[in-house]
Amino acid sequence: MTNGLNERVHLSPEDRKHLRELRAQRPARHAPKHAPTRGARIADMVATIVGSWRFIIIQSVLLALWIALNLAGFFFRWDPYPFILLNLLLSTQAAYAAPIIMMSQNRQAEIDRRNAEHDYRVNVKAELEIELLHNKIDALREQEILQLITIIRRLTQHLAPELSDSIPPPGGHPAG
8 A cells, every 4th residue: 555655555465455344344333233122122131130139039038938838837738848839830930041041141142242243343443554554654754764864965965065975875875
């Protein structure tokens, strides 16, 4: 690549192609959109509720109440000591809660993956743009140094013509 001042800016052909693609996409301005389905929203709500201290405390109180009522009940015991009905209810709850929580986690992992990919594209574009700017600044410095050498050469020729032969020409080696 070259800029308007004919300085050479060095990027590999792959980097140039990649930078052109990223500039066309403008990844920093087009963040991925997430439109969850109704099922995904329900899974997120269930995972939020089941994964809270409030749920754990309420469930613990209900379990303790269930056990206490069945142990203390002299006339009507709906679930005697090995608490088979309670075990069945907890197993059923776990059988439904686990896949719903997994759906929520999988969806969140997909969102995180898309965000990471987006961040990577933004970072690659920024890195290539910074490298391009560094190269342009280096080229401008080279041009400025050449101009300064030319000015010094002219001043030396004008003020001290006998020293002008010892100053190398811009971009070359000393004559002689």
